[in-house]
Amino acid sequence: VLFIPVLVLLWAFCPLTTAGRLRTLHLEYPSTAMNFTEARNVCQSKYTDLLTDYNEQINKELVEELLEITHWEVHSVKWSDGAAVTVFKLTGNCVSDCCAAMKADKEWESVQCNKTKPFMCFDKGSTEYKLIEESKSWNEAQRFCRQNHTDLVSIRNESDNEEVKKQSSTENFWIGLQHSKINKSFTNFANQSFCIYHEGKWIRSISEVHAVCYKSLIHMSTHEMSWEGAVDYCNASGLLRIESKDDQIETEKELRKKNISEPVWIGLRQSRLFGFWMWVNGLHVGPWTNWKGGRQPEHQISHHCDVMEKVDGTFRWTDKDCRYRFRVVCEIR
Structure with a gap:
């Protein structure tokens, strides 16, 4: 099930032309946020259902259309190695050119990518991670990991997160997550029920968010x-x-x-x-x-x-x- 992260309330709902000749999409954005059950009930009562078969083409067209008709800020979120973003739980107030670091207390922090920190690499096919103590910017760390290992570490689930936490460090270190409000694309959360990103918080599907409905013609x-x-x-x-x-x-x-x-x-x-x-x-x-x-x-x-x-x-x-x-x-x- 898909929910898109939206940042600014503009109107109650917005009909979108994206999706094809036999389907229309509708962005439901009421004055109060909805949990999953409420969102689906709204979609089924007013349209056909909650959108679940999200794909790259719909993602691209939806973003382009939203940017034409609104002044919304849109988050791009990606792992350095291209892995799907299924875990996203940042703290911090960084608003542009932001990357993720794991703090000494094992929480993730959003900081500007040009800051210098130690960093963690991984090798494909291995379950072990390599903490590099030398401080580099995020981009420099990425370059180092790609030259000497596989890439900066990606965290796909809670199990990965726990393994990374086990690496002892008294300093913050870079992980492979990068995000920005400037890039004009949404992360595709289709079929990812574990968690989603909304207004800087890591939330599960029962949390309050807004929804994209579709109407079948x-x-x-x-x-x-x-x-x-x-x-x-x-x-x-x-x-x-x-x-x-x-x-x-x-x-x-x-x-x-x-x-x-x-x-x-x-x-x-x-x-x-x-x-x-x-x-x-x-x-x-x-x-x-x-x-x-x-x-x-x-x-x-x-x-x-x-x-x-x-x-x-x-x-x-x-x-x-x-x-x-x-x-x-x-x-x-």
Whole structure:
């Protein structure tokens, strides 16, 4: 489950265009913060659900859009070796060009990267860490570790944190975490339930944060009908069109979420006279297609209406007799 770190309250919520033709994202930011259960309840009552399938593309587009419509400060957080940030619990008041040091009391402190301190390196494939007593800036320490070991130490979980704590030192020393309010990117916390970063504090998923909701623009009928009945059922909104791989992926997500395994009607039909396939809005199929077996049904030997049917764990397009009765997928406009 994803929560984004946000720093400044601007309005109650913000609709975002990011996410594709069949899905919209909505940033829920009420006057009081929400815990996980409250956030999900809000998302399910107003939209479809809390966003969980966060990825790099959504991350990039969401940040760009937020930066265009707000004056928010955005945190970039990263480990030196590129490992995912799943533990983040800094103290201190550093606001720019900041790096993390472990203090003598074993807490993490955020300080400017140009300060000089001892530092800790690690070697890939080894569970031991090497504390270097020579004081260097964070960037100098990073360079040293990469030249002589693997990198500055990364801490992925509490077990790693405890191992690093065991290294005796009366001085603060650098670890491999770097963060800044200047870099225009969010850390991707998708599928990381251990903890997240919010306003300089390390918090678990029950803590109060704000949420990104999504609204699916796909509707599934509860009963079965013929293809002609499906056209009437979807009326102005129209039977589902799948114009791209993204549309296909989004549709499959909703079908799986609803535990649909049987065929479902979509808005694809064959010309009885000429044999070409077209969507209900008159557009011809392509260039992206998803036919069962990789080929569209042939004229004269095919049925004239189309379903999405589960084949080897994924949904493919295939022809069916238009009189058959299946559930139908509509677009919401």
